[in-house]
Amino acid sequence: MTRQIISTWSxxxxxxxTSCAGDVLLSRAMKQVGDVGELWHRTGVLNVIGxxxxxxxxxxxxxxxxxxxxxxxxxxxxxxVSLIGPAAAALTFIANAIAAKTFLHERVDRRxxxxxxLVAGGVILLAA
Amino acid sequence: xxxRKYLVLAGVTVCAAVGDxxxxxxxxxxxxxxxxxxxxxxxxxxxxWVALGILLLLGFFASYMTxxxxxxxxxxxxxxxxxxxxLALIARFLLHEQISATRWLGIALISAxxxxxxxxxxxxxxxxxxxxxxxxxxxxxxxxxxx
Numbered sequence: 001m002t003r004q005i006i007s008t009w010s011x012x013x014x015x016x017x018t019s020c021a022g023d024v025l026l027s028r029a030m031k032q033v034g035d036v037g038e039l040w041h042r043t044g045v046l047n048v049i050g051x052x053x054x055x056x057x058x059x060x061x062x063x064x065x066x067x068x069x070x071x072x073x074x075x076x077x078x079x080x081v082s083l084i085g086p087a088a089a090a091l092t093f094i095a096n097a098i099a100a101k102t103f104l105h106e107r108v109d110r111r112x113x114x115x116x117x118l119v120a121g122g123v124i125l126l127a128a
Numbered sequence: 129x130x131x132r133k134y135l136v137l138a139g140v141t142v143c144a145a146v147g148d149x150x151x152x153x154x155x156x157x158x159x160x161x162x163x164x165x166x167x168x169x170x171x172x173x174x175x176x177w178v179a180l181g182i183l184l185l186l187g188f189f190a191s192y193m194t195x196x197x198x199x200x201x202x203x204x205x206x207x208x209x210x211x212x213x214x215l216a217l218i219a220r221f222l223l224h225e226q227i228s229a230t231r232w233l234g235i236a237l238i239s240a241x242x243x244x245x246x247x248x249x250x251x252x253x254x255x256x257x258x259x260x261x262x263x264x265x266x267x268x269x270x271x272x273x274x275x
Binding site for chain 1: 132192193194196197198200201202203204205206209212216228230231233234235236237238239240241242244245247248252
């Protein structure tokens with residue numbers, strides 16, 4: 001019983017940490033690349049894609065997203081979808097708000113906190 | 129926020145929700161995949177639902193990256209969470225599944241969250257001395273000088 005609980009929540013933690021790291025890294029990469037619409041207009045689509053895939057933060061971000069995908073697959077093979085899915089999704093919204101504030105220095109004001117909490121709560125209710 | 133930016137956010141939302149449901153439908157047809165038969169994973173791509181799902185998820189990734197290039201992560205994520213609502217509505221009106229009161233409440237909460245975040249600014253404006261340490265803003269100024 002306890003082993004089941006530990007395995008469930010450690011896999012949820014693995015998903016949340018990797019997908020959160022992936023989101024933060026990808027967001028950082030895209031802020032460095034700059035406004036894609038504007039760049040596309042000026043330099044063409046191939047140039048934009050080249051700039052994105054050569055960005056080291058982007059490569060790390062994709063790596064983290066791949067890890068997140070595989071941890072989700074492994075978690076789903078051991079546990080119940082109806083618990084893992086919404087738990088990981090809801091916690092990722094909250095973890096992302098903390099990570100974006102800490103690492104990306106985004107201004108996470110009261111409005112954004114309320115939005116993150118509302119969405120996290122809504123995701124849990126949708127799965128209930 | 130311009131109309132085109134809202135269109136990109138809609139692209140993120142719709143591609144993720146529809147792509148996921150197509151993949152789920154296709155994978156149910158393809159059957160369970162065991163570690164002994166990983167080759168069936170490659171064959172699964174030949175399933176038209178799976179192929180279309182992958183195409184939409186590529187569209188999701190492209191529009192997600194575009195959105196992150198001009199908006200904060202804490203803006204994009206809640207703003208595109210309407211995809212969960214879209215999934216529930218697809219289940220209700222296309223697959224004729226019943227939606228319980230708790231689920232409707234969940235839909236209401238997510239919609240409220242989306243409404244909240246989209247009424248605020250989409251990008252954090254950094255103070256100048258702080259911005260100079262940030263590669264993004266420096267690059268932005270550099271490209272502006274070119275214009």
